[in-house]
Amino acid sequence: MPREQGRKVVASNRRARHDYTIEDTIEAGLVLTGTEVKSLRQGRASLIDGYAYIDGGEAYLDAVHIPEYNQGTWTNHPPRRTRKLLLHKQQILKLGSRVKEGGYTLVPLSLYFSDGKAKVELALAKGKREYDKRQALRERQDRREAERAMSTRRNLGE
Numbered sequence: 001m002p003r004e005q006g007r008k009v010v011a012s013n014r015r016a017r018h019d020y021t022i023e024d025t026i027e028a029g030l031v032l033t034g035t036e037v038k039s040l041r042q043g044r045a046s047l048i049d050g051y052a053y054i055d056g057g058e059a060y061l062d063a064v065h066i067p068e069y070n071q072g073t074w075t076n077h078p079p080r081r082t083r084k085l086l087l088h089k090q091q092i093l094k095l096g097s098r099v100k101e102g103g104y105t106l107v108p109l110s111l112y113f114s115d116g117k118a119k120v121e122l123a124l125a126k127g128k129r130e131y132d133k134r135q136a137l138r139e140r141q142d143r144r145e146a147e148r149a150m151s152t153r154r155n156l157g158e
Helices: 014-019 034-041 089-101 130-157
Strands: 007-012 020-030 051-055 058-062 083-086 104-114 117-127
Touching (some): 014 104, 089 104, 089 117
Antiparallel strands (some): 020 117, 051 104, 104 117
């Protein structure tokens, strides 16, 4: 059987980009059980309430929902368990110092398979205030309207 190639996205956290200002992103591996991997391969996961934290020199991913595998028996996993992240020691120290610094949090942006291995894209993020969210939404709408006006103008010129 040929090995998987490329990147297959299982779940993405679109709300994170709305609620947080993304400072830096990092890719991390996940320690999973067999039924979790099978459930992910079916494309079932939710990153909505997920977050990562560093404890005792190790990184963990918490509150990510991976539903139980349908054909699993007594070997099934709990859907919202804490999962260990696979990162280099220097990456953990760097992220830990930035989080302790204050105002920063680790948020999962996407969960995917990269060449057959489960990975999570973590973001070092700072929470947005309500007025920042409204301003970003207004800017996006203005940019869309300007592009729409430019495209209609181009079409009339042809």
